[in-house]
Amino acid sequence: MSSSNTVYRASTTAPVNIAVIKYWGKRDTALNLPTNSSLSVTLSQKSLRTHTTASCSESFSGPDTLILNGEKEDIQSSKRTQACLKHLRSLRQELESKDASLPKLSKWTLRLVSANNFPTAAGLASSAAGFAALVRAIADLYELPQSPKELSLIARQGSGSACRSLMGGYVAWRAGTNEDGSDSLAEEVAPLSHWPEMRALILIVSAEKKGVPSTAGMQTTVETSTLAPARFKEIVPQRMQEIEKAIKERDFETFARITMQDSNSFHAICLDSWPPIHYLNDVSRAAMNAVETANRKAGKLICAYTFDAGPNAVIYYLAEHAHQVAGVFRNILPQVPGWEGEFGGSIRPNEYGGLEQKTLMTLKAGVSRVICTAVGGGPEKVERHLVDARGNAVVD
Amino acid sequence: MSSSNTVYRASTTAPVNIAVIKYWGKRDTALNLPTNSSLSVTLSQKSLRTHTTASCSESFSGPDTLILNGEKEDIQSSKRTQACLKHLRSLRQELESKDASLPKLSKWTLRLVSANNFPTAAGLASSAAGFAALVRAIADLYELPQSPKELSLIARQGSGSACRSLMGGYVAWRAGTNEDGSDSLAEEVAPLSHWPEMRALILIVSAEKKGVPSTAGMQTTVETSTLAPARFKEIVPQRMQEIEKAIKERDFETFARITMQDSNSFHAICLDSWPPIHYLNDVSRAAMNAVETANRKAGKLICAYTFDAGPNAVIYYLAEHAHQVAGVFRNILPQVPGWEGEFGGSIRPNEYGGLEQKTLMTLKAGVSRVICTAVGGGPEKVERHLVDARGNAVVD
Structure with missing residues (x-):
């Protein structure tokens, strides 16, 4: 039975992707809309992955927080992170408004903890895996019904190339033409199993x-x-x-x-x-x-x-x-x-x-x-949480 | 008074030029016609120049020869050099056909001697100065009335960028549009004196x-x-x-x-x-x-x-x-x-x-x-010859 102290948690790992058709140029900087489509290979999470836990509780107070590799990040002033959180909350709210029995997770403070399994010193861009994991973990926490393709639209607002890390295998990011970015999202071209070599x-x-x-x-x-x-x-x-x-x-x-x-x-x-x-x-x-x-x-x-x-x-x-x-x-x-x-x-x-x-x-x-x-698969739900049952960050 | 042993000689120095709008791409490889116009600054011959003597004599026999920096060059198999020599001879022939008193230089073997004042090891392209000097020296030997602009058309066939070394100061090479290349030639944009600094x-x-x-x-x-x-x-x-x-x-x-x-x-x-x-x-x-x-x-x-x-x-x-x-x-x-x-x-x-x-x-x-x-001036006629009065190459 849940009480106001119950901590809801969901954890995921998400992969890095490396483009073979490059994303370079935005036609809209606020929405992260690209000047051209791009295509990437999702890389195995055995080598490179971000592990993220999203948690919330009625008992959490204050602003949302993100701890990344043990350091507190300033997400309040990150417009991109805020855009992702706002979008995910609104999708949760839709669910809650249709089913009054659901806990009002959308109203509660989020505690997010994230860790990469590769050293920052490696010089690899980790923002794609980071935003993909963040969006996937919160979507799981909120039990959103949206497909990876639909979620890719949200991750894109965090970091353009992050939209391609919501799927495994060979992934296209369609530039789209709509001004609001509603058709600028990722699509699987072929799964890992098609060409695993x-x-x-x-x-x-x-x-x-x-x-x-x-x-x-x-x-x-x-x-x-x-x-x-x-x-x-x-x-x-x-x-x-x-x-x-x-x-x-x-x-x-x-x-x-x-x-x-x-x-x-x-x-x-x-x-x-x-x-x-x-x-x-x-x-x-x-x-x-x-x-x-x-x-x-x-x-x-x-x-x-x-x-x-x-x-x-x-x-x-x-x-x-x-x-x-x-x-x-x-x-x-x-x-x-x-x-x-x-x-x-x-x-x-x-x-x-x-x-x-x-x-x-x-x-x-x-x-x-x-x-x-x-080449590797898409984000994976995992049971190891980076937030404990009382809502505290744990060391990865 | 001239005899069949008379050696006719003309010597010139010609400059290097360095493009500021680059020539890169030929629309016709045989004629050296470029895909785009280009523009260069002619550099001072105090620092970098090619010195060339063109000589001919009724007494010279055998094929035309070119000694470059003390080494005999194979100009018989160089289509580009042959194109330049043929073109210059035909212009001389026009003069000879109009004035029977002129010696028939166009029929005689050419001995060409050329030397750079900069080491090949410097890694500077010398073909522009080289072909410009060659064309200018032979034009002087043949007493051709053509302007530098007209001669640039000939030098272009030797080495594209050579056409820009027939003038000083700031020089444009107009790509032209004619298929025969007749409008692909160099033009002075501004003389040395306009912007000598x-x-x-x-x-x-x-x-x-x-x-x-x-x-x-x-x-x-x-x-x-x-x-x-x-x-x-x-x-x-x-x-x-x-x-x-x-x-x-x-x-x-x-x-x-x-x-x-x-x-x-x-x-x-x-x-x-x-x-x-x-x-x-x-x-x-x-x-x-x-x-x-x-x-x-x-x-x-x-x-x-x-x-x-x-x-x-x-x-x-x-x-x-x-x-x-x-x-x-x-x-x-x-x-x-x-x-x-x-x-x-x-x-x-x-x-x-x-x-x-x-x-x-x-x-x-x-x-x-x-x-x-x-920035420097165009080719200069000089009295120091690299071929002596008997037709032998002299050391520069």
Whole structure:
């Protein structure tokens, strides 16, 4: 039986996703509406995930709180977080108004606790997994009937790319055309089970001063790049069609070519912005070079690089080519952490002749860790809560 | 009195030019017709020049020859050189057919000797100055009445950007629209005397393996870059108008902004090519960073970077800002050769706080020499010949 002291809780884990068709540019900054559709691969939560517990109780007082990796976050002044909470509460309110027997969770203070299983120092954007977990956990707490697709609209308001982390496998974010953003949401293109052989090797490039933050960078590009309009209007829509077809047909070569071309196109419009934005450095280019060499040696495309708003490389390949792709990097970088676990442990070093000395040296000097992962599933409900039954945060 | 042993000679020097609106892409590879117009600053021959002597004599036999920097070049199999020679001979023939008293130089073997005053190791493209000097020297030998603008059409067939080295000051190469290339030629936008205060500091980045050769790279871009068409059709034509106006009004800030934007746009379409083409490296980016810092400190644009098909930086600035711009680099790079001569000798080192340690270290490690130069005049007829009166090459 519930009393006013009852603490309602729901916990979820949510994945990171890495886009192969890049999101770069907002047509509406308040609603996080993009200039173009994008497409990503959801990565396995065995390697990278955010774990979030949403809790509420009639006995909680004061404003909503969020503890992230042990630190209290200022969510009151975060318009984006507030937009998500408001939207979720209104959906709960609809339920409560239809069924008077439901507890009035929508009126109560939320206590949110969240933790990543990967170090912030890894330099990976965690906001996508973070907002996806937040929305999913609260939706579960509120027992909302909305589908992941419907919830993706809410997560998008927190962080654009978060909408793609509400599903597993291969996920498209449709830019949409409505001014209110009601058709700008994520959609599964293919589930994990359709093409589970996809692997991802992430090369973390030694921490440097952080580059231009992505929200600011996107606006600079939208406002100043004279090359960007063609990308938004023609190039990406065409590529979306091609890569969706490639995924449906499990055509890795086409998938790889478009992935690399779209990463290059994104960094090209960054360079074309004013002032120019640089995310790739010589280490990134050495990784591109190693990928090109592996493909040349194989006589076909067996791996593809992609780079987000930073120098880290993400290299996609199929499990059958682990030795030819990841093995090369394991041979070059035996000393860095990350060669363990389900996706890394079995990779044997590949003694490898084709790489230039300069590429080798640049990678050795510049890569500080690797993450061996794979395509994975969507958010998962979990029973381990980061808030105890009395409403206190517990250490993850 | 002339005999069959008389050696006719003409010698010229011709300048290097560095584009501020870049030529990248051919619409016709045989005729060297570009996808877009371009604009360059002719650099002073006090710093960089090619010296060429054209000679012919009834007594010379065998095929035409060219000795470049002491080495015999294979000009028989160079379609481009042959196109230039054929065109120049036909113009001479017109004169000879109108005036029977003229010696039949057009029928005689040419001996050409050419030398650069800068080391090949400097990594500067010398083909522009080389073809400009070749065409100018032969035109003088043949006493052709054609204007530099008319001759630029011939030099263009040797090397596209060579057409811009037939004039001093600020020179546009009009892309033209005719299929035969008859309207694709260079034109003076403003002479040296209009804006003589323009200076150029060239940072030579330590020799690496040469990147993709420009002719091959251009074709890759034309055939594969999905961003390039907008550059060719809309962006460059607009910039040409803006920068010509800026030059006419001596508006350095506009000149600088467009120069930097167009360099970035060119490298963006290189990155967007498939496979991608990289010419900028971390040293180039450190130079960009130093330029941005100098501009920020000045509160206005007092210098502009531009990069051709390689990592070397060319930095334009006005003489009045020598201390604020070149002085910074002299302070960072006191040990490298090149800080002497008319344009470099007076530059005082500028003790300079604003640069990040990483930028400083990257420049120190990566720049192997500098060239201090300025806007300069067009080709000059000289009396010093590289072929002696008996027709033998002399050491420069």
